[in-house]
Amino acid sequence: MKKNTSGPRFKALLEAANITTTGFAEFLDTAPQNVHNWYTRGVPAHCMEEVARKLSVSSDWLKTGEGSKDAQHLRLLDESGNTFDAQTIRGVYTVIEPVDVELPLYKEAVTTPGSNKTHVIEDPKQSIRLPRSHLDSLEINHADAICAFMSGNSMGEKIEDGSTLAIDRGLTQIIDGEIYAIEHDGMLRIKYLHRLPGNSLRLRSHNRAEYPDEIFRAAQIEEQNIRVLGWVFWWSTLNKRRPAVPFL
Known part of the structure; x- marks a missing residue:
């Protein structure tokens, strides 16, 4: 003893x-x-x-x-x-x-003041918290997860304008029909991606009535600096209006 x-x-x-x-x-x-x-x-x-x-x-x-x-x-x-x-x-x-994981927020921003050229960078002043269980259930490395905001209605009815997105940078391999965040010549875009023969790529919007499919050949992908940032695994959607309560 x-x-x-x-x-x-x-x-x-x-x-x-x-x-x-x-x-x-x-x-x-x-x-x-x-x-x-x-x-x-x-x-x-x-x-x-x-x-x-x-x-x-x-x-x-x-x-x-x-x-x-x-x-x-x-x-x-x-x-x-x-x-x-x-x-x-x-x-x-x-x-x-902690139950939550604090994720860095990325956004599209101009490269220099007054410039029309943009790039996708981290906003050091903002972050988003997500439940740790969301990431763990999908086997996402916490260090690979980032967030961004949806801009525009190209993914409308699926992901509304202004929604917060969570992106897994650890998954950049294209799985046909999955939603990805891409940087397209400095522009942040959210699309369904499909691989095509000849290393071509199809970008598809959920709102196909207003946004037809875009197809890029391998040379165009390189010329236009198209790169996959990661797989979109979560998004939030806020209702556009609060319903009126009748009979009050």
Whole structure:
């Protein structure tokens, strides 16, 4: 059986948290002298789990100094589902496993002030949060995910103008009929893509009545700097109007 050498570690934890022996004793409903004695004698076996839990450390580490100091079981869920590491005595709560993932927002912007030429770049002032579960369920690397806004009605009734899009940059291989974000000579476009013979590419809009198919040969793809940014795996659509409530 491993020796209980918890005294110095227990004392250091209280000092680091600026907790007096009297204050900790009140929290445990015991005498201050008992707590003070633990500095030299060590935390009693029958109190070890409770003391470790209240100080958010592993009871094994507190007792022997071996293993991980962190107490993995001391993780609490809040109402939104975020996972917290809780130090009960100090009232310190740190999010260690957030439910949401913060994704960078990309947009089309002019290359230089006054220029008509654009490119697709990250907007450092904005980001979008998505549930981590959305990405994990599709096996998307969080670092590969970005967001953008839909501009125009070419994908109307499927993805409305102004919708927020999430894009997986890890999937740029074209799967026929899937929706992709592309950069077309500096312009951000959202289209169904289809591969055609001769390394040609068809861009298709959902709103085909107003936006006929576009076909680009391999040479045109290179000339017009068409590149696939990634697969569109999520989008939001806000209703255009709030319905009127009758009989009020």
